[in-house]
Amino acid sequence: MLDKFSDELREKRLQSGITLEQMANKTRIDQKFLEAIDEGNFAFLPELYVKAFIKQYAKEVGLDETETLKRYQSAKEGKLFQPEQDILQPNTELENNPVEQSPKISVPSPKTQPLKSYNDPSVEKRQAESDNVGKDKILIASAIIGILVIIIAVYLFFIRDTKEIIVAERPFEEVIEQNQQRYIEEIPDAEDDTTILSSDSLYLKFISSEPSWIFVVIDDIKTEEFTLAPNIEHVVSAGNSFKATVGNSGGVKVMLNNNPVEFTGRSGSVRHFSIDRDGFRYLNTPPKLDL
Structure with a gap:
């Protein structure tokens, strides 16, 4: 699967008329890494850098970066990638054969006297106050949830002592800048x-x-x-x-x-x-x- 994926990338690059040397000069990626991608070798660096290079490669040859990364992940897992638009097909059978509706039978409704309307100002006032209290509770609950999320994030990333490395999907440039700092x-x-x-x-x-x-x-x-x-x-x-x-x-x-x-x-x-x-x-x- 990975060989087929690399063949598709290389074919798109050749159709675009871009050489590996030109791509290396433009993306600042070492040419030997681009050659490894062309040859279907994706084990030359840790996964974070490989995905960043594939994303840059796809961008230069005019491919959708997100879809290309999904294709790579599917190929790595030995699965056949299927775009979402191919999965969600319209039900043309129902459109071509609409269900015949039975004729409606109108039944005359009995005549009733119109009900009188009574507006109690005190009831409307209490309802308005109740609505305001409900909105205030929602705002307070949202604020509390937001604060808890921030506290948990600070604990996980800055306080807890762990030997596990949490790698987030970020652009390659951001990874380099963070490591430099x-x-x-x-x-x-x-x-x-x-x-x-x-x-x-x-x-x-x-x-x-x-x-x-x-x-x-x-x-x-x-x-x-x-x-x-x-x-x-x-x-x-x-x-x-x-x-x-x-x-x-x-x-x-x-x-x-x-x-x-x-x-x-x-x-x-x-x-x-x-x-x-x-x-x-x-x-x-x-x-x-x-x-």
């Missing part, structure tokens, strides 16, 4: 180096040139997980050792105590390594916290 850190000066070394003898710096996801086990007692936007640095400190997984290993450089580490990788591939006082080595399996 969250992970920009100044390079420590001489005094800062002294402060770090006084509590932890090792500190590991990650420098990104491409979007990258990183997971670090520190001294086998705690973990840290973060995402770096391009041209962002992030530092973690430890007393004895680090073990790390780098999601986009070709887009990250590593330094230990301001000394370069001979870490190499490929864009879109995952690599694992450990580093301590004895040196640096690659790992064959992802590191995890030993409980």
Whole structure:
């Protein structure tokens, strides 16, 4: 299904007369990622970035972005995508064969005397007051519900300590901007180096040139997980050792105590390594916290 989906994208791009190089220059997406989409390879980055790239691809070739993402999700699940307008077909059979209505028989109604109308001003006043009270209750209930929703949202996103990562569907540009605000850190000066070394003898710096996801086990007692936007640095400190997984290993450089580490990788591939006082080595399996 994914191969068929990528074939449809590539055919639409060729019909539009757009080359991968032109699309890469316009969207600022690396050409190797666009080539992976053309080849039906959608495992080159985490799902959030893949969907963002597919959305940009569809926009450039003139496809509906929302429908294209739905087609991708259906193809990923091995299902055949069916647009909503194909599902909701009008019932033409009923339109062509209307039900014959039986002739109406008019029955004369008995003549009755018209009822007299009595308007009690006090009753109308009480009804108006009751309506106003009902509206006030609705407004108060709506305000209370809104406040509760805000409190729950603040608790879930800013207060509750959880190891789960909640990934919302947002535009790729917003993800990059948020990561830049969250992970920009100044390079420590001489005094800062002294402060770090006084509590932890090792500190590991990650420098990104491409979007990258990183997971670090520190001294086998705690973990840290973060995402770096391009041209962002992030530092973690430890007393004895680090073990790390780098999601986009070709887009990250590593330094230990301001000394370069001979870490190499490929864009879109995952690599694992450990580093301590004895040196640096690659790992064959992802590191995890030993409980």
